[in-house]
Amino acid sequence: MTTTTVHGRAEEIAADYRRLAPTPPLHESIGWLRYCDRRSRGGMRYIAAWDDSGRMSGLMALRRTGDESEASTNYDVVAQVWPGGSPPLPRKDFYPQLFAATSGARCLFTAADARTRAALVRKAAALADTEDALLTIAYLPDENLAAETAASVGEQHALIGAETRLDVTWSDFDGYVASLRRQSRFNVRRERRQYLESGLRTRIHHTTASLGTRAAELHAQLMAKYGAGSTAESFLADFEDLAATVDEHVTVFEAERDGVLVGLCVCLRDGSTVHIRSVGFDYALAANDFIYFNLVFYEPITWGLDHGVTSFCLGNGAFPAKRRRGARLDPLYGVVRWPARVGDAGRAALVDREQRARADLGLPQLALIRRA
Structure with a gap:
């Protein structure tokens, strides 16, 4: 049986996480999570999964935004989904938010298997429920993982952008x-x-x-x-x-x-x-x-x-200029679990956001709204 716990600082789970992921990439390392703790001024939440033996089997990092004054573009649904950050409803309706990402527009969502991933997502959804918050899991590099995650929360997934990478x-x-x-x-x-x-x-x-x-x-x-x-x-x-x-x-x-x-x-x-x-x-x-x-x-x-x-990661954006200079575009996906108060507007806007992302990336437009 998988159990989950919530932590407010990376230091609380550092030793266990190192055993789970001894050589993670920089943006998933304990050093980087310490940076995220400092940068968010205490806004990070870490959901840890544990197996029957008490060993960590998964970890998800979330960034909490209480209101618009705390919002940061890369970790704010309003800024990511609506052009110019102008939703059709009052902005206050879109807070608080829990955004599953670390600084650098990366997603820390590490798990031993699909069951563990599902447990992490369920815990994140439950945490969002206790705060009546939007839950976003963004910057996922694999569409199958995005679809699996969307199914776990009964929502749609969407293409939201791309990482630009130049390989030597x-x-x-x-x-x-x-x-x-x-x-x-x-x-x-x-x-x-x-x-x-x-x-x-x-x-x-x-x-x-x-x-x-x-x-x-x-x-x-x-x-x-x-x-x-x-x-x-x-x-x-x-x-x-x-x-x-x-x-x-x-x-x-x-x-x-x-x-x-x-x-x-x-x-x-x-x-x-x-x-x-x-x-x-x-x-x-x-x-x-x-x-x-x-x-x-x-x-x-x-x-x-x-x-x-051997490789340069050039960020998410300015796609034509970077592509002309040799970069490839690796698609990134996201899932949003919308509270009832903004659900209809949010789901429609996320589909529009995907269409814009597809245009930016030179991909065909969606013919139908995709549902999990």
Whole structure:
């Protein structure tokens, strides 16, 4: 018989989880869960499953959002499902939320078998019921798993986006360029040449030691450009959280001109994989120098070729630009268990969200609403 328990901090289940998953990827590691605990300021919930012998057999991580003031885009149903975060009902009706994901838009849903997965989902649903909360299980990389999860809660699953990944299949930068389509080859060479001739200089740092006030300001400036309200102070707090938990995994690519930091890309190293974590730029100082593509693609690729990197995870979004530069798109799926007060509006909107995701990914549109 499988039993389940709920915990408020990763440290409470760290030893048992290490026995269940001794070598997890970075975004499922105890170090990363400690980061999530700090970043959510106590908002994480961990559902553990235990077998008859008392050994952990599964773990699911949830992030709780009490109201709109606590919402974070990647872990908020309203922001994920409705364009511009504008649902047809009052936003307060969509809180509280339990969102099964860890920072970095990843889903920690580890289980020994289907029975254990079902037990974890049932416990998550029961926890949502006690709070009258929406339950979302998102960023699932396998559609069969999404369908199984949806069936467990009597809901539909949906395609919600994709992870963009660039696999290294070449031995030098010229080989990377040669692997692209003709027009992309031309564009990459032009972007690289302009950056190198612009007076910008790249500096590479390991750990968060180089991430100070200017780096935080550049992050906030970029967010403001796209209408987000993040502050430099919030990014400084994020840098501190990274330093306290996964500092040894951080690599930073910085672009300077005349000693002034103009742009940066913060990455996380996970063995032979590099994850693009966050970026910040002062476009007024590098408007025509293709700083984004150089710091997110070309500089990490050049560095990675000398440091055993075999794959770059480039995040969820900006699909056409990343695809043109060689990235593949790995679909991601989600399930939402809607309370009665928002159920009809939510289910219809989730189908529309899938149609938009399919258009973004260049996939055929759904002919019918899919039900679990």
